[in-house]
Amino acid sequence: MSNIISAQNLTLSYERDEEIIKNVSFFVKKGDFVFITGPSGSGKSTLLKSFYGNIKPQSGNLLIGGLDMNRIKKNKLQELRSHLGIVFQDYKLINEWTVERNVVLPLWIAGYSNEIQKTQAKRLLHHVKLTGKEQKYPLELSGGEQQRVGVARALAKNPFLILADEPTGNLDEYSSNVIWDLLENACQQLDTTVVVVTHKIPSVFNIPYRHFTINEHGAIYEVH
């Protein structure tokens, strides 16, 4: 199986700040479900940001879908991002757009027809149990519902890699379960690679998974 993420001696830091992730190496294969845990401030989110090119490696190599994140050009990065599904803890929905429009954002960017966008929006909102809320605005929804919109958006274009940063943080049990089910299904049925940064791995998880943990010194270990 091919590597979707390949990190070798990877070091990450923000400009002029001290190193957050130090000299780590790991591989994530196609179809893997990976949890990354660690204490607050250990660099979990920073590592995830480096996967979608929001932060460049300070040293070492990082390949995402075969693309070298050290040398990636702006247009290639845009192309890579259009094939990723990203879920944020703070949802990052566009508040002045309807739920339907938010869900199909990746399809709109890719230039899909309105008809396809509408069909996909209907299907995805059904999956995240938000049928009938197509024309609502994000701020009219609860936190759990907003996050489900965020997950639907991440799944809209059948991405090869889903990156989720604390997707169930502060959510009610029902919304959390819906989100875990969706991510499990994407991994199991579509062979999508899923990387989730979280404080706590759900107690009931129905598919095999890998578990990396980052310690306070920025080192990464595979514990499961």
Add this chain to the structure above:
Amino acid sequence: MKFIKQHISLIFPMVAILLGLEFFIAFDRTTKGYENSLRDNYSMLIVAKEDMSIDDFKSWDKHVSKVAEIEKSTIIDKVDSSFKASKSSTIHQKIPNFYSIKLDKYLNATELEKVKQNFLKSDKIKRVETFDTLHNSNYALFSSIKLAFRTFTIFMTIIGFFLILKQMEVWNFLHSERMKVMDIFGASLFLRSRSLIVMAFIDAIISAILASGIFYIIQNIWIRGNHIAILEDNIDEVFKFHDVFTLSFESIGIVMIAVFLVVINIKEE
């Protein structure tokens, strides 16, 4: 209300800038005719030792446009009409040649002095009279009006530009979140800024139409109603139909620079 406020905040300074620019254009156009009449009514007098042609004068100074020889008999008659014919004939042979020179543009006192000195370099020229006192008072009045208008225009443009910069900061705040999200999902720069471009484009067109409308009213109601001679004589020069396009291009150009500045200032999270 918020939507209208957002648009007004851009349209208002944009109209101010466009009015300034159109004032500049219209003033330049309407005063061109007045400047030409000042130029046409002005001539300098040259006293030459021998017969001269226009080419001679042009070879000494490039501003010469027309030369007219003043008949000696006219001058003799003006000096004293009681001269006897025989005496007059002698004087006719002795007195130098007089020429009236017209220039190609309306020059200031320094430039006139330069023209005078150019002529006096030739030993064929005895004397040059520029009548610069009258000329200077006309020129000073004209220049001061022009300067006042230009200062006003520049002032309006600067104020307008600062207001647009302020509005850009608001745009930056309003649109940055959406553009950052779109960037994360791989949208191109054009897609990210499309709604901003459309909004700015519409505002630019509205501003151009408003500025054109104001000038149309100035031309057809205010000037005609107030009988301002210099403007009434050149009323068609105040506002021309093609000014709508000029203002639209200027307006679109300014807002697109504003959009570009907003877009490049939005940083990734």
